[in-house]
């Protein structure tokens with residue numbers, strides 16, 4: 482095994498894998514270091530298993546809206562088996578095969594920066610330390626170590642061994658009584674999934690006023706209404722003060738700030754994620770290891786002499802989404818290759834533009850929340866001359882054809898000065914595939930006058946585009 486490579490990537494999650502593959506495809510030698518499973522959090526404990534658990538519930542929602550179809554009983558064991566299939570039985574052979582076929586070398590172990598362009602590879606997950614190998618990068622090191630769940634310092638919580646995304650997405654026995662702490666994306670998706678799979682008494686303790694605080698407020702309200710209609714209890718402006726689990730694996734008592742006491746079988750902590758910067762050796766290269774790694778728009782870490790360090794994906798804290806990590810990986814890979822070859826490193830694809838526009842995101846609840854660009858509040862805070870238009874998606878022919886009681890709401894945030902879209906949100910069942918049309922319009926900055934000529938087919942839900950423009954006054 483050589484110990485000098487052109488580029489060393491630490492972390493083989495979606496961001497690290499894409500960077501390694503693209504750099505190798507350009508002819509540079511690449512080592513990728515992974516301490517757990519190649520494919521990262523997304524493939525085994527996040528995006529893929531959560532969506533596998535949600536998919537049958539989504540479909541069940543669709544079926545109940547269409548007269549003439551009867552919904553059969555949900556076979557939870559088959560849903561979990563499908564989840565296992567989607568995570569390849571927690572075996573990364575397929576991903577390893579992909580990395581190797583892309584021409585990169587995978588090293589199992591924990592990577593840690595040792596000095597400029599130097600990375601120590603510790604066997605296993607690095608604890609207890611064994612014999613290590615030191616690798617040197619000729620051109621660059623890419624940090625793609627992802628993120629981990631934040632466990633709030635609630636007395637008794639850590640001792641009660643709460644679930645994080647790992648236990649929730651990997652569920653084997655669905656708890657009957659579940660307490661979810663948090664009101665963000667993981668809380669909403671996993672409450673929906675686990676309640677649908679049998680967690681009859683699911684309670685969300687939300688410290689803020691409502692759910693999904695980063696998207697348009699109406700989206701959080703629609704999801705809250707839907708979860709409540711399904712039987713999920715939501716407690717806004719509430720906190721968990723103390724937790725007791727006297728018998729490991731036994732019943733948990735949670736004491737809430739408002740005075741209520743809850744007895745539950747499991748607690749899911751969904752209170753955000755922290756960039757995986759601890760113990761990757763950032764202090765050895767003069768960086769702070771308590772915060773996400775700051776980067777410029779070519780994904781190069783700021784404050785590192787000679788600019789050999791890059792950080793992509795969750796670890797830079799810009800946008801905790803797989804597709805954005807992979808986009809950053811493409812930017813970073815192309816820049817590294819160009820700089821290594823002495824070629825121009827400022828071509829249009831070599832700068833991160835998408836993150837500042839507002840990353841597209843789908844929250845896979847029922848209704849789905851699909852958003853891109855700026856929310857109204859963000860646009861106003863940034864000083865744009867904002868006008869918004871909204872439209873009820875159940876009122877377009879394609880919407881009513883989706884089923885009885887189909888409801889949805891679209892909102893467009895318009896920059897009045899330029900007559901372009903700053904942001905679009907769709908909240909409706911099955912709206913995820915509509916989002917990319919909005920992403921194109923917002924990213925390219927299509928003028929409303931041009932958008933008018935993009936005629937949506939009848940009778941599709943896409944006609945909401947036409948209705949939004951008509952509501953705007955066109």
Ligand SMILES: Cc1cc2nc3c(=O)[nH]c(=O)nc-3n(C[C@H](O)[C@H](O)[C@H](O)COP(=O)(O)OP(=O)(O)OC[C@H]3O[C@@H](n4cnc5c(N)ncnc54)[C@H](O)[C@@H]3O)c2cc1C
Pocket residue numbers: 491492493494495496497514515516517518519520521522523524526527528529531532590591592593625626627628646650667757760761793794795796800801802803804805806
């Ligand atoms: C429940 C849940 C559902 C989600 N659903 C979605 C979704 O539907 N769509 C979406 O876009 N995003 C979703 N996300 C977010 C998504 O999972 C992350 O944005 C994505 O995984 C980030 O990719 P990454 O490559 O940066 O990091 P990760 O996927 O975390 O991968 C990092 C890799 O680095 C390895 N590593 C860490 N430190 C070291 C080290 N020192 N040495 C060697 N290896 C190391 C880790 O073992 C891991 O394999 C979800 C997140 C959660 C929690």
Ligand SMILES: NC(=O)c1ccc[n+]([C@@H]2O[C@H](COP(=O)([O-])OP(=O)(O)OC[C@H]3O[C@@H](n4cnc5c(N)ncnc54)[C@H](O)[C@@H]3O)[C@@H](O)[C@H]2O)c1
Pocket residue numbers: 633634662663664665666667668670687688689693694751752753754800801802842843844845
């Ligand atoms: N479909 C998707 O794209 C998808 C799905 C899941 C997760 N993700 C990504 O993963 C990331 C993490 O998701 P998340 O839901 O963990 O984080 P989040 O930031 O979306 O939500 C965190 C929630 O926890 C609350 N909170 C924070 N600290 C708390 C405390 N001490 N006590 C009580 N409540 C507290 C916040 O008010 C918020 O409601 C998100 O940024 C998201 O982008 C994406």
